[in-house]
Amino acid sequence: MTKYPNIIQNLIDEFSHLPGLGPKSAERLVFYLLKQQNEFLINLAGNITSLKKYIKTCSSCFNFTTKDPCEICSDSKRDKNTLCIVAQPQDLLVIEKTGEFNGLYHVLGGVLNPLENITPDKIRIKELINRLKNTKIKVKEVILALNPDLEGESTSIYLTRQLKPYKIKITRLAKGLPMGSDLEYADEVTVSNALKGRQQII
Amino acid sequence: MTKYPNIIQNLIDEFSHLPGLGPKSAERLVFYLLKQQNEFLINLAGNITSLKKYIKTCSSCFNFTTKDPCEICSDSKRDKNTLCIVAQPQDLLVIEKTGEFNGLYHVLGGVLNPLENITPDKIRIKELINRLKNTKIKVKEVILALNPDLEGESTSIYLTRQLKPYKIKITRLAKGLPMGSDLEYADEVTVSNALKGRQQII
Numbered sequence: 001m002t003k004y005p006n007i008i009q010n011l012i013d014e015f016s017h018l019p020g021l022g023p024k025s026a027e028r029l030v031f032y033l034l035k036q037q038n039e040f041l042i043n044l045a046g047n048i049t050s051l052k053k054y055i056k057t058c059s060s061c062f063n064f065t066t067k068d069p070c071e072i073c074s075d076s077k078r079d080k081n082t083l084c085i086v087a088q089p090q091d092l093l094v095i096e097k098t099g100e101f102n103g104l105y106h107v108l109g110g111v112l113n114p115l116e117n118i119t120p121d122k123i124r125i126k127e128l129i130n131r132l133k134n135t136k137i138k139v140k141e142v143i144l145a146l147n148p149d150l151e152g153e154s155t156s157i158y159l160t161r162q163l164k165p166y167k168i169k170i171t172r173l174a175k176g177l178p179m180g181s182d183l184e185y186a187d188e189v190t191v192s193n194a195l196k197g198r199q200q201i202i
Numbered sequence: 203m204t205k206y207p208n209i210i211q212n213l214i215d216e217f218s219h220l221p222g223l224g225p226k227s228a229e230r231l232v233f234y235l236l237k238q239q240n241e242f243l244i245n246l247a248g249n250i251t252s253l254k255k256y257i258k259t260c261s262s263c264f265n266f267t268t269k270d271p272c273e274i275c276s277d278s279k280r281d282k283n284t285l286c287i288v289a290q291p292q293d294l295l296v297i298e299k300t301g302e303f304n305g306l307y308h309v310l311g312g313v314l315n316p317l318e319n320i321t322p323d324k325i326r327i328k329e330l331i332n333r334l335k336n337t338k339i340k341v342k343e344v345i346l347a348l349n350p351d352l353e354g355e356s357t358s359i360y361l362t363r364q365l366k367p368y369k370i371k372i373t374r375l376a377k378g379l380p381m382g383s384d385l386e387y388a389d390e391v392t393v394s395n396a397l398k399g400r401q402q403i404i
Contacts, residue, residue, distance in 0.1 A: 003295070004266070004291075004295065005256075005257060005266065005267060005268045006268075007249070007252055007253060007256050007257055007268065008253070008257060008266065010249055011249045011250065011253060014245075014246055014249060018231055018234060018235075019230055019231065019234050020223075020227045020230055020231065021222075021231075025222045027292065028221055028222055029220055029221060029222065029223075030253070031290070031291070031292060032220060032221050033220075033250065033253055033254075034253060034254065034257060034266065036254075038254045038255075041250050041251055041253060041254055042251055043216075044216055044247075044250055045246075045247035045248070045250040045251045046247070047209070047212055047213045047216060048213065048235065048243050048246055048247040048250070049243055049244055049247045050209055051209060051210070051213060051232070051235055051236060051243060052235075052236070052238075052240045052243055053240075054207075054209050055207060055209055055210060055236060064206070064207065064210060064236065065207060066207045066208075066209065088233070089206075089233070090229065090233060093205070093206065
């Protein structure tokens with residue numbers, strides 16, 4: 001015996017292809033599962049299969065949801081004139097958690113990345129433009145909430161150009177020093193952005 | 203919406219309790235699964251549930267196996283007079299992979315650890331002694347292959363005492379410098395062990 005029984009080895013192989021897991025951590029996971037009660041495994045497996053069964057994407061904002069339109073899009077108290085553009089559902093939740101935003105969202109499903117062949121047709125830009133063309137709910141402001149990195153910035157620039165004809169106010173998240181950071185150890189670009197975006201106090 | 207739909211959140215919670223996974227990596231995992239084909243999820247879930255269904259422990263050596271007795275215990279070509287004691291099935295595989303050992307194994311299922319309440323009755327010491335008492339297959343040598351750490355060493359000492367009455371040869375894995383290591387950076391205990399266990403070449 002120079003390898004584990006197939007059932008163990010297959011699951012190790014499957015786990016080790018998941019993001020953040022290597023062969024060793026996958027092995028550890030499988031041996032942990034082997035020590036658990038049968039109910040635990042059945043429950044875990046059930047939750048994995050229900051994932052795709054019950055979760056769909058909202059046909060309006062493209063966030064993951066159990067009902068369509070999603071909780072946010074169908075909330076009458078929210079401001080339908082402001083649209084916050086995020087790359088993925090995880091980012092949407094981060095903005096929701098601040099409690100500072102009361103508008104609607106649009107989940108792009110990625111950012112432009114020519115090296116990985118993610119071109120404008122691969123993310124939901126067409127769907128965004130369709131929402132802006134909708135005359136019933138007039139969007140007045142689009143907030144670009146993409147990561148301040150190469151791909152995020154270039155997607156923001158691309159979107160700004162695409163949305164220009166619609167004469168809508170376009171804003172983006174402020175760039176500057178993160179809370180709790182130390183000026184001494186901040187990188188030059190961050191400090192430079194904080195300086196450029198400085199705000200008057202008095 | 204300040205949290206994910208329940209189905210997503212439940213799976214994130216479940217994953218984040220598995221060893222080596224935290225809330226963030228669990229979240230990443232769930233969003234990865236959401237992007238996969240349905241068949242992938244069904245297959246993964248199926249493999250998780252089959253784990254406990256088809257995998258049992260060998261009644262002789264207590265290794266994980268699909269048939270009882272296991273492949274190794276039922277192999278007539280193996281030397282039944284030598285027993286290698288390992289803490290867990292993963293260690294057994296490491297020894298098998300060397301191709302240097304042709305005897306049988308005994309999987310303790312842990313090492314003694316009073317702080318975590320792992321006392322001698324919690325690991326398979328009684329089962330080991332029963333195997334040694336078996337007069338049909340006379341065990342001539344017991345190799346203690348436990349980790350060279352505090353728990354492994356004290357388990358080895360405990361086992362040596364327990365097995366003494368049976369007048370069997372007891373050996374343990376050599377302690378010394380690992381292959382490819384650098385004497386300059388080796389710790390004192392390792393060098394001291396290498397010195398104590400030095401072998402004559404000529």
